[in-house]
Amino acid sequence: MRKLFRPFALLAASTALLAxxxxxxxxxxxxVNDSDCTPSSAHPRPVVFLHGLGATSYEDLNFLQDSxxxxxxxxxxxxxxxxPQFPVVGGLRPIADSAAEIKxxxxxxxxxxxxxxxxxxxxxxxxxQSLYVPKTQGIADRIxxxxxxxxxxxxxxxxxxxxxxxxxxxxxREAVGKALDALGCPACDDLITDGEAVRTLTTxxxxxPGVHYTVLTSRYDELVTPTDTAFVRExxxxxxxxxxxxxxxxxxxxxxxxxxxxxHLVTNALDPAHATKFACTAGSPG
Numbered sequence: 592m593r594k595l596f597r598p599f600a601l602l603a604a605s606t607a608l609l610a611x612x613x614x615x616x617x618x619x620x621x622x623v624n625d626s627d628c629t630p631s632s633a634h635p636r637p638v639v640f641l642h643g644l645g646a647t648s649y650e651d652l653n654f655l656q657d658s659x660x661x662x663x664x665x666x667x668x669x670x671x672x673x674x675p676q677f678p679v680v681g682g683l684r685p686i687a688d689s690a691a692e693i694k695x696x697x698x699x700x701x702x703x704x705x706x707x708x709x710x711x712x713x714x715x716x717x718x719x720q721s722l723y724v725p726k727t728q729g730i731a732d733r734i735x736x737x738x739x740x741x742x743x744x745x746x747x748x749x750x751x752x753x754x755x756x757x758x759x760x761x762x763x764r765e766a767v768g769k770a771l772d773a774l775g776c777p778a779c780d781d782l783i784t785d786g787e788a789v790r791t792l793t794t795x796x797x798x799x800p801g802v803h804y805t806v807l808t809s810r811y812d813e814l815v816t817p818t819d820t821a822f823v824r825e826x827x828x829x830x831x832x833x834x835x836x837x838x839x840x841x842x843x844x845x846x847x848x849x850x851x852x853x854x855h856l857v858t859n860a861l862d863p864a865h866a867t868k869f870a871c872t873a874g875s876p877g
Contacts, residue, residue: 622659622660622661622663622664622665622666623656623657623660623666624648624666624667624668625665626703626704628665628704629665629704629705630664630665630704630705630706631663631664633663633862634662634663634664634665634861634862635706635707636706636707636708636709636710636735636736637664637665637666637667637700637701637704637706637709637710638656638659638664638665638666638667638709638710638711638712638861639666639667639668639693639696639697639700639709639710639711639712640652640655640656640666640667640668640712640713640717641668641671641693641711641712641713641714641716641717641718641720641721642668642670642671642681642682642713642714642716642717643682643713643714643715643716643717643718643848644682644683644715644716644776644778644779644782645680645681645682645683646680646681646682646714646715646717647670647673647678647679647680647681648668648669648670648681649670651714651715651717651848652668652712652713652714652717652848653668654848654849655712655848655849655853655854655857656668658854658858659712659857659858659861662858664861665704665706667696667700667709669692669696671689671692671693671696671720672684672688672689672692672716672778674775677775682716682717682778683775683776683777683778683779684777684778685777685778685781685788686716686719686720686723686778686781686782686787686788687727687781687787687788687791689720689778690720690723690724690727690728691728693720693724693728694724694728694730697709697724697730697733697734698730701733707733708732708733708734708735709733709734709735710734710735710736710737710738710861711724711725711734711736711737711738712737712738712740712857712861713737713738713739713740713742714740714741714847714848715740715741715742715743715814715815715844715848716742716743716778716782717740717742718739718740718741718742718743718744718806718821719739719742719743719744719782719788719792721737721738721739721742722737722739722742722744722792722797722804722823723788723791723792725737725799725802726791726792726797726799727791727792731799731800731801731802732801734799734802735802735803736802736803736804736805736860736861737802737803737804737805738805738807738857738860738861739804739805739806739807739821739823740807740808740847740848740853740857741807741808741809741812741814741815741821741844741847742806742808742815742821743782743789743815743820743821744792744793744797744806744820744821744822744823745784745789745793745820745821746782746783746784746785746786746789746820747782747783747784747814747815747816747820748783748784748816784820796825797823797825797828798823798825798826798827798828803827804823804827804828804829805828805829805830805831805860806821806822806823806828806829806830806831807831807832807833807847807853807856807857807860808821808822808832808833808847809832809833809834809840809842809843809844809846809847810832810833810834811834811841811842811843811876812843812844812847813843813844814844814845815844818832829860831856833847833850833852833853833856833874836852836856836871837852837871837872839871839873840852840871840872840873840874841873841874841875841876842873842874842875842876843875843876845875846874846875846876847874849874849875850872850874850875851872851874852869852871852872852874853874855867855869
């Protein structure tokens with residue numbers, strides 16, 4: 592069991608190092624985590640960005656946030672799900688705990704900006720949270736649009752690692768959960784295909800009345816597997832692969848946060864009435 596879950600430990604360690612040495616992106620004027628930002632008439636809803644597992648507010652969606660802010664949006668982000676003694680890695684604590692943090696943050700954004708609703712843009716675990724928070728936190732009426740990038744909406748096998756645990760006879764579901772908790776990642780256990788948070792999200796409809804949903808993922812996503820488990824196949828939800836628009840883009844899971852094609856698809860989803868065509872580029876396959 593210890594050898595089997597060594598990849599999780601290595602992933603957490605490498606992510607921590609990356610976060611520790613990442614220089615925050617230069618903020619676009621007036622729209623990035625600015626409590627004095629006044630939403631424009633064209634974009635009246637502030638956009639709240641939710642980072643992925645093992646990331647932070649200044650690493651993962653920070654460049655996309657800057658890009659959206661430069662298009663006259665008020666944008667906000669905050670690291671959620673971090674342990675107080677290790678704040679450089681977020682998203683590790685239980686999904687339900689992080690959802691409560693996100694709810695509180697959304698309330699602060701609404702109070703600061705005077706807006707009636709926010710839009711949510713999330714990547715990976717943040718994409719899951721962008722679906723989970725409206726359903727579980729009683730604030731669906733405060734959410735206008737959700738753009739979920741590669742969310743493990745129906746759970747993930749973490750590139751088959753959890754399936755391998757069962758095949759190798761490590762087999763009991765409880766043992767897998769204990770191993771992930773021992774690594775300091777109860778959120779990982781929550782996001783396994785039969786994890787508690789996944790069961791909560793997928794029991795009954797995911798999409799909430801009045802919220803517009805877009806789910807984006809890559810055919811080559813190597814962590815949310817199978818890739819189509821990201822999709823929410825319910826009325827009113829737009830599900831799309833990046834390759835539906837840019838067929839030659841080899842982008843993988845982490846790269847989806849930094850992929851220019853994804854950025855264009857996100858901004859089009861935030862403002863579909865003014866969606867624009869764009870020239871496709873090739874993203875990172877990792």
